[in-house]
Amino acid sequence: MVGDGGSLYTIEGLAAGLLMIATATIVLQSVSVYTPGDMHIDDMLLEQLGADALAVLDLPVEPGGETELEQFVNGWKPEDFHDAFYPLLRERSFAADDPVQYNATISYRVGDDVEQLPFTDSASYTGAASYTGYDPAIRVTRWVHLDSGHTLTPPVSPGEQMVLLEVILWRG
Amino acid sequence: MRDDAVATFDFLVGFTIFIIAFIFVAAMIPHTLFSVQSSRIDYDAVAYRTGVILTEDPGMPASPTFPVWEQKADPGDVIRMGLSVEQGSAHILSKGKVERFFNDTFFTYPDDYRRSLLFGDYPYSFNITLTMRDNLTLFDNRSIHSIGQSPPDLYGSVRRVVVVKEPSRLEVDGYVDQQFNYTGNGTPPQRFSVDLPMSQLLDRSVDPLFRIDPRTDPIQIEIGNFQAYLNNSDKATLDQVIIARDNVPITFPSYDIWLDGNDTPATLPASLNTSLNFTLYPVPETPWRLSDTISITFDFAEEGEDPPATLIMGTHVYDYRNATFPDPKQGIIEVAVW
Amino acid sequence: MNDDGQWIVLMGFLISIALLFLMVIISQATLVGQTTAEGVLEFPKHEIRDLRGEVFRAGEEMDAGLIEDIRVISLKRNHAIVSISFEDYPVPGREPQPMVTIRFNNGVTVYEETFIV
Structure with a gap:
């Protein structure tokens, strides 16, 4: 009787401790499966930024005239596109540059198929590494109206057509 | 007696084990909490919403349906402070709205902005900064306009790329536009008019980036090289400016005239010999109707003046063909919320 | 006890x-x-706005070839069904006005709009 009473608290304390640690361990392991929500938020903000930058470049330069983006693609001027597009992605007000990189391709239609043509990427101007496929990246697109006098070489068919400028963005 | 002592010792051991286990578990928890940071999600969402309102919405005043909150005299009459020029013109900001938005003597930080921009019951702190690219200045000779304090370490933010639309202007050059010089033999009328056909200006097919709307944008007229319009005299006198709606003169005091490049607006009548700059400002409760033609007439005639001081005459049309559109300025709006 | x-x-x-x-x-x-x-991320706000803008700017110059370009490229690259069709909108006592209908469906978002060009 006396011995029983003596070790009771110890046993109960041990049991309670084990119970808590076991619960905590199980719970923490199951929680860590979820990816943090922040990553998706960052993706969303990057998509927003890329779409914004393309939309701003796609504003007409004079009433009823072509847009800057149309001039870049129609005249095949990847350098001009880079000079206009890249700073829009990176400039920040408070902090240092945002390390955003991009890779731009053009999709065009051939019959019922769609072919792609590399346009330009940030790696060719900044010496940064080109896209490896490992970083989380997002994709933004913009329609570009090619006029009949565009300077894209075959296999892009001559004449007026719509092409899709696709830009992959990532932080690197 | 002995039993009691054993029981106390036993209680101590059991309770110590319990407490040690509890501390251990409590120390494990914050790790998960740090990686989640659910408050940042909320800040980011609020920053995103604020960015959308600023760049994609023209805003809303309390009473009329026409979205010109920037002309309200009382900050309490502003329901929503969107900066976009009109509905459906994302990324194109109105200069007048931007100027009013960053006016910290008109709006009180943070109350007015919380009420009509951030919304919600939680009193968010925020910083909104517009940085013009290439150090272009928008107004006040500054390229960075900002409201709010600088953010702490943890904050939600969004960055939007925008262009700020510059108001159009009509340029008349004395040497180039010789058609406004009187060549007849009689007395020259000494009146020069500029017509603004509203029905042409508000054509929906014109891109919002270039739309001229006298109800929301200032109208600027510049006459340069005025000496080319002088009639063998060294100066002319601008007697009055007549503003008419469909050929009926109305009282419209909201304009300024600068003569010969002076910094201070002139009081009429006043004399000039090189240049004339005129700006017609938009007003609340605008008198301009959709089908009106606004005429601005500069009257240089003076009683008993012989010979007449100037030969300027005729009518110029302020439309998409004649007006000059300054390049819109690119900028970046950054919204930080915490 | x-x-x-x-x-x-x-x-x-x-x-x-x-x-x-x-x-x-x-x-x-x-x-x-x-x-x-x-x-x-999933709501194609920019895509729809871009499409509208292109159609609005091209107006009646939007011919069958351009529409086919948009249809095929949207389907293959953006996984969205896009259809653009022109009709005449009858205006009493005047020439009928051209009217365009844009339909966009990417499986999540369905969008349809008709406007006069």
Whole structure:
């Protein structure tokens, strides 16, 4: 009787401790499966930024005239596109540059198929590494109206057509 | 007696084990909490919403349906402070709205902005900064306009790329536009008019980036090289400016005239010999109707003046063909919320 | 008579339950961030706006070839069905006005708009 009473608290304390640690361990392991929500938020903000930058470049330069983006693609001027597009992605007000990189391709239609043509990427101007496929990246697109006098070489068919400028963005 | 002592010792051991286990578990928890940071999600969402309102919405005043909150005299009459020029013109900001938005003597930080921009019951702190690219200045000779304090370490933010639309202007050059010089033999009328056909200006097919709307944008007229319009005299006198709606003169005091490049607006009548700059400002409760033609007439005639001081005459049309559109300025709006 | 010590176990049990609840709430918060971001990411706001803008700017110059370009490239690259069709909108006593209908469907978002060009 006396011995029983003596070790009771110890046993109960041990049991309670084990119970808590076991619960905590199980719970923490199951929680860590979820990816943090922040990553998706960052993706969303990057998509927003890329779409914004393309939309701003796609504003007409004079009433009823072509847009800057149309001039870049129609005249095949990847350098001009880079000079206009890249700073829009990176400039920040408070902090240092945002390390955003991009890779731009053009999709065009051939019959019922769609072919792609590399346009330009940030790696060719900044010496940064080109896209490896490992970083989380997002994709933004913009329609570009090619006029009949565009300077894209075959296999892009001559004449007026719509092409899709696709830009992959990532932080690197 | 002995039993009691054993029981106390036993209680101590059991309770110590319990407490040690509890501390251990409590120390494990914050790790998960740090990686989640659910408050940042909320800040980011609020920053995103604020960015959308600023760049994609023209805003809303309390009473009329026409979205010109920037002309309200009382900050309490502003329901929503969107900066976009009109509905459906994302990324194109109105200069007048931007100027009013960053006016910290008109709006009180943070109350007015919380009420009509951030919304919600939680009193968010925020910083909104517009940085013009290439150090272009928008107004006040500054390229960075900002409201709010600088953010702490943890904050939600969004960055939007925008262009700020510059108001159009009509340029008349004395040497180039010789058609406004009187060549007849009689007395020259000494009146020069500029017509603004509203029905042409508000054509929906014109891109919002270039739309001229006298109800929301200032109208600027510049006459340069005025000496080319002088009639063998060294100066002319601008007697009055007549503003008419469909050929009926109305009282419209909201304009300024600068003569010969002076910094201070002139009081009429006043004399000039090189240049004339005129700006017609938009007003609340605008008198301009959709089908009106606004005429601005500069009257240089003076009683008993012989010979007449100037030969300027005729009518110029302020439309998409004649007006000059300054390049819109690119900028970046950054919204930080915490 | 030996029940005296059971409150320690009880406490441990209560803390375990509290821990479980806490974690359920935390994982919900993570999910909220994810759904907020995904809601915005998946909603093709920019794509629809871009499409509208191109159609609006091209107006009647939007011929069958251009429409076919948009249809095929949208389907293959953006996984969206886009249809653009022109009709004549009858105006009493005047020439009929050309009217364009844009339909966009990417499986999640369906959008349809008709306007006069």
